[in-house]
Amino acid sequence: MSNKGARVSNKGARASNKPINTLSLYFQREWQLMFRNTSSLIQPLVFFVIIALLFPFSLPAEGELLQRIGGGVIWVSAVLATMLSLESMFHSDYQDGTLEQMLIHPRSLSLAMLGKALAHWTATGLILTLFSPVLCVTFNIPNEQIWVLFAGLLLGTPSLSLIGAIGAALTVTLRRGGVLIAIVILPLYIPILIFGAGMLTQSAQGLEVASQLYALAAILALSITLAPFAIAGALRVTIN
Amino acid sequence: MQTIHGIAKLCSLQNSLADYLMPSSKVISIKDLSCTRGDNQLFDAVNFSVGLGQCLHVTGPNGCGKTSLLRLIAGINFAEHGEISWNSKDTANNSDFHRECAYIAHKEGLKNELTSIENLRYYQQLDSGVDEVALDDILDKMGILKCADLLAQQLSFGQRRRLSFARLLIADFTLWILDEPFTGIDTSGRNLIESLCVEHLENDGMIIMTHHQSLVDSPLNQYRSELTLGHA
Numbered sequence: 001m002s003n004k005g006a007r008v009s010n011k012g013a014r015a016s017n018k019p020i021n022t023l024s025l026y027f028q029r030e031w032q033l034m035f036r037n038t039s040s041l042i043q044p045l046v047f048f049v050i051i052a053l054l055f056p057f058s059l060p061a062e063g064e065l066l067q068r069i070g071g072g073v074i075w076v077s078a079v080l081a082t083m084l085s086l087e088s089m090f091h092s093d094y095q096d097g098t099l100e101q102m103l104i105h106p107r108s109l110s111l112a113m114l115g116k117a118l119a120h121w122t123a124t125g126l127i128l129t130l131f132s133p134v135l136c137v138t139f140n141i142p143n144e145q146i147w148v149l150f151a152g153l154l155l156g157t158p159s160l161s162l163i164g165a166i167g168a169a170l171t172v173t174l175r176r177g178g179v180l181i182a183i184v185i186l187p188l189y190i191p192i193l194i195f196g197a198g199m200l201t202q203s204a205q206g207l208e209v210a211s212q213l214y215a216l217a218a219i220l221a222l223s224i225t226l227a228p229f230a231i232a233g234a235l236r237v238t239i240n
Numbered sequence: 241m242q243t244i245h246g247i248a249k250l251c252s253l254q255n256s257l258a259d260y261l262m263p264s265s266k267v268i269s270i271k272d273l274s275c276t277r278g279d280n281q282l283f284d285a286v287n288f289s290v291g292l293g294q295c296l297h298v299t300g301p302n303g304c305g306k307t308s309l310l311r312l313i314a315g316i317n318f319a320e321h322g323e324i325s326w327n328s329k330d331t332a333n334n335s336d337f338h339r340e341c342a343y344i345a346h347k348e349g350l351k352n353e354l355t356s357i358e359n360l361r362y363y364q365q366l367d368s369g370v371d372e373v374a375l376d377d378i379l380d381k382m383g384i385l386k387c388a389d390l391l392a393q394q395l396s397f398g399q400r401r402r403l404s405f406a407r408l409l410i411a412d413f414t415l416w417i418l419d420e421p422f423t424g425i426d427t428s429g430r431n432l433i434e435s436l437c438v439e440h441l442e443n444d445g446m447i448i449m450t451h452h453q454s455l456v457d458s459p460l461n462q463y464r465s466e467l468t469l470g471h472a
Contacts, residue, residue: 025365036353097347104315104343105366106335240317 022107026115034123040088044124045131048081052135070139071149071200077135078128078153079189082160085124086185087178089116089168090235099172103239110228113235117165117227118158125157148203152196155216162227163188169234192219266327266340266414267291268313268446273322275308282308283469286322292414295437295447295463297455304470306450307345307419313448314343314417342413344421348404352393356384356403359392360410367411375410382406383432397424405433408440416440418449434459 034040055073056066093099102112132153136146167185171177199212269289275282282305290296298306311317313324315331315338323330326337350359360375379385382402387395395403401424408416416437422430437447441463455461 029362032358033351033353092351095347096351097345097349098351100316100345100347101343101349101363104338104341106338107366236318 019108019111022111023115023118026112027119030116030119031123034119040085041123041127044081044085045127047084048077048128049131049135051077051080053138056138067140067142068204070136070141071145072197073139074132074135074149075153075156075193075197078125078132078157079160079186079193081128082124082157082164083182083185085120086164086168086181087171089120089165090172094172094239099235099239103236109232109235113165113169113231114224114228117162117231120165121158121161125153125161129153129157145200145203148199148209151213152199152216155213155220156192156196159192159216159220159223160189162223162231166227166230166234169231170238172235173238192216195219266446268324268326268331268415268448269328270313271323271325273309273312273319273324275305275312275317276320277305277308286467286469288465288467290415290446290448290465292444292446293441293463294465295441295449295460297460297464297466298448298450298469299452299466300469302452306469309469310343310345310417310419310448310450314341316343340414341417342408342411342415343417343419344404344408345419346423348400349407350392350400350403352391355389355391356395357388359403360406363407364410378406378409379403381409383429398426398429401425402429402432405436408436414445416445416447416449418447420450420452422451422453438463 052074055069059065059069090099093102102109105112129150132149133146136149141149164181164185167181167188168177170184171180174180195212195215199209202212203209267289271287273286274284282303286309288296298309300306308317312319313331318332325331326334326340329336331337349363351362354362356379357375360378361372364372364375376385376388379388382405384395384399384402384406387399387403392400392403405421418437421433421437425433437449438459441447441460447460447463455464458464
């Protein structure tokens with residue numbers, strides 16, 4: 001009978017699955033794994049820098065041209081670098097069975113996915129954003145526009161990770177899902193790209209950029225609230 | 241209207257009272273379950289129920305759907321036909337069920353980049369199970385305490401299996417779903433897992449397992465009922 005008592009009390013302790021605990025637990029775990037496997041931290045940044053630097057080499061050496069297209073180039077590089085890192089987002093979890101355990105765990109799968117996507121953003125999008133001013137200098141972009149680009153990337157890249165995770169979830173069981181992720185997800189990135197790069201054109205003409213910032217913020221609010229459910233739903237369907 | 245409400249309230253009170261007084265009422269029951277993979281029907285109209293202290297041994301030839309059955313019960317795959325219920329409630333999206341159910345399969349759910357103890361700690365935090373100190377005891381019980389600080393990728397296959405079984409002891413799961421638990425494990429490991437299973441069943445647990453060999457000589461035999469899938 002004493003054994004039964006222990007059972008019941010133990011269950012009571014386990015019932016306290018607070019949402020914030022679930023979120024931080026998965027976030028911390030992702031970071032713990034990324035620190036053990038530092039290539040996943042470095043690769044997107046290196047890829048981002050190399051793609052962006054290919055343009056000055058391939059275009060005529062007119063200072064003004066680079067200045068005009070620099071912002072757009074940095075945005076496209078950020079999108080491609082995020083894209084590259086998406087394929088591995090669920091791959092190892094799927095291979096080693098962790099994903100199956102997440103699916104059947106009583107903790108919310110959507111929150112777990114939000115934690116994972118946010119960790120993915122801090123490891124890719126946030127690092128790229130922090131590094132972007134350096135690239136701006138190489139493109140000779142004026143100082144005030146550097147801040148515009150920085151703010152745009154800061155608001156836009158989390159949406160890239162969250163929306164991209166849906167594509168990663170849909171293709172997790174495929175052996176070479178990378179190309180498919182690009183086909184599925186890149187069209188969805190277009191609005192973010194339009195507003196993000198549009199901001200720079202506006203600010204170069206001395207116009208207000210607040211409306212584009214609001215639009216990026218709105219997309220972010222939508223993707224933070226809806227994408228986790230879409231990721232969880234996509235995983236349940238693909239693993240089935 | 242109020243009377244109906246009152247009666248319904250009374251009924252639910254009675255139910256919860258019954259649950260409290262008779263914990264043995266826990267049962268998982270499967271009705272008319274079938275499973276198809278593509279055009280291939282693996283099994284059809286499977287019916288059984290498992291109560292506390294019982295072990296269901298699923299047998300059958302390769303490809304008859306043993307693993308698929310376990311995945312359906314665990315909730316990884318969806319059942320197209322038939323129902324799976326835990327205490328007469330559907331198991332789909334039933335967190336009460338998932339809180340009491342542990343599923344151990346070929347894919348161990350271990351991270352190569354983490355050490356044994358870190359892998360175990362992850363599940364301990366997820367399940368809010370036993371406290372930190374007990375993790376060492378669990379590793380000791382599974383005979384892999386000396387590997388506590390080794391990365392999971394440095395462990396042998398058998399040691400990884402033992403580590404994945406350590407998960408069962410972290411929290412108080414009622415239902416263990418074990419897919420070929422004795423694969424890749426040595427004799428002492430097999431004895432260990434069998435004794436854990438017996439202990440679990442003695443403590444009013446329940447087990448659903450697949451194993452391709454006979455369990456007649458196993459200490460599990462006295463708790464065991466057998467379900468044969470396919471045309472064996």
